[in-house]
Amino acid sequence: MTAALTPVGDPLTAPFWEAARRGRLVIQRCGDCGALRWPPLAGCPECRSREATWDEVDPQGTIWSFVVYHRGFAAELKDQIPYTVVMVQLDAGPYLVGRLIEDGRKPVIGDRVTVGFAEIDGVPSVRWRTTRSTDPEKSKDGENSNGKA
Numbered sequence: 001m002t003a004a005l006t007p008v009g010d011p012l013t014a015p016f017w018e019a020a021r022r023g024r025l026v027i028q029r030c031g032d033c034g035a036l037r038w039p040p041l042a043g044c045p046e047c048r049s050r051e052a053t054w055d056e057v058d059p060q061g062t063i064w065s066f067v068v069y070h071r072g073f074a075a076e077l078k079d080q081i082p083y084t085v086v087m088v089q090l091d092a093g094p095y096l097v098g099r100l101i102e103d104g105r106k107p108v109i110g111d112r113v114t115v116g117f118a119e120i121d122g123v124p125s126v127r128w129r130t131t132r133s134t135d136p137e138k139s140k141d142g143e144n145s146n147g148k149a
């Protein structure tokens with residue numbers, strides 16, 4: 001992985017990347033009100049507490065939105081186009097963004113996914129894998145919405 005695509009060393013997000021190296025998904029949780037939050041923040045947006053822990057959460061979620069890149073976001077990705085980036089709502093609540101592992105079928109909003117981590121040149125990266133497809137008959141009009149309309 002080139003420098004342009006390497007996550008920046010940041011004490012606020014370091015616990016996430018350390019867990020990712022071990023194949024575990026952790027999310028920041030407020031030490032006072034218990035709210036999960038992503039992305040990590042120094043303070044809780046719910047109660048303003050600065051206390052926080054990192055809790056392992058269920059790595060399952062649902063595709064809330066996605067985009068298929070036909071131009072590489074960075075020059076280093078040029079040879080990988082087209083590739084898909086998904087926004088996933090975890091069953092635990094927070095939304096995460098990451099690459100979808102291509103499996104030869106078009107993603108559909110509402111598809112069930114699970115997180116995985118790829119390590120490229122020693123750097124962990126979030127990768128989502130489809131675990132169950134949405135019934136196409138039920139998602140005909142859901143392609144450009146969040147599926148909750």
Ligand SMILES: [Zn+2]
Pocket residue numbers: 030031032033034035044045046047048049
């Ligand atoms: Zn809180």
